[in-house]
Amino acid sequence: KNEVEQSPQNLTAQEGEFITINCSYSVGISALHWLQQHPGGGIVSLFMLSSGKKKHGRLIATINIQEKHSSLHITASHPRDSAVYICAGLMDSNYQLIWGAGTKLIIKP
């Protein structure tokens, strides 16, 4: 079964904390997207990873293809980072996206 499992489902932290969101995926998925959606807002692509590590500002995404695991890190978190973060895996066979359930992140000032 093609799956993408994300954890935690909900995360509340204080401003400044280091945040980690995890994503595990099954065989048959060749690349992973990390996406962000603010409440009532559109979906924005943060990263697309098939190997290694990418960094953009305070956001870092890593992927371990042997372990089929990816993480999204936020350094020096800020209340404006509060959003739902979603990982979505791209299937090898038909290039369809398999979505994780999302992580609702709340950063308190």
Added chain:
Amino acid sequence: DTGVSQNPRHKITKRGQNVTFRCDPISEHNRLYWYRQTLGQGPEFLTYFQNEAQLEKSRLLSDRFSAERPKGSFSTLEIQRTEQGDSAMYLCASSLGVTAFTGELFFGEGSRLTVL
């Protein structure tokens, strides 16, 4: 390029009417996805095109839903005989992909459907 464009942004219709949404992807993006999102839920896959070919369609999608991408550029999603349960945000996304290589995914702002 101004990104993925969706029209209309908001559609209010009476139950039983037909509605059509349009998505203009980023030019040269060959992959186009349609999703549906209801309040508080994650996006639900509807269908996917690679160029003009519709490669996948969700089994959850009833026959009232149809999508086209006639020239491999813009796409339309039509819902016939709308029901109140069809009320949702309809999202379009596009990317550039060659076999297993995939570029970044870009989303439109969505078309919100309200069925009265």
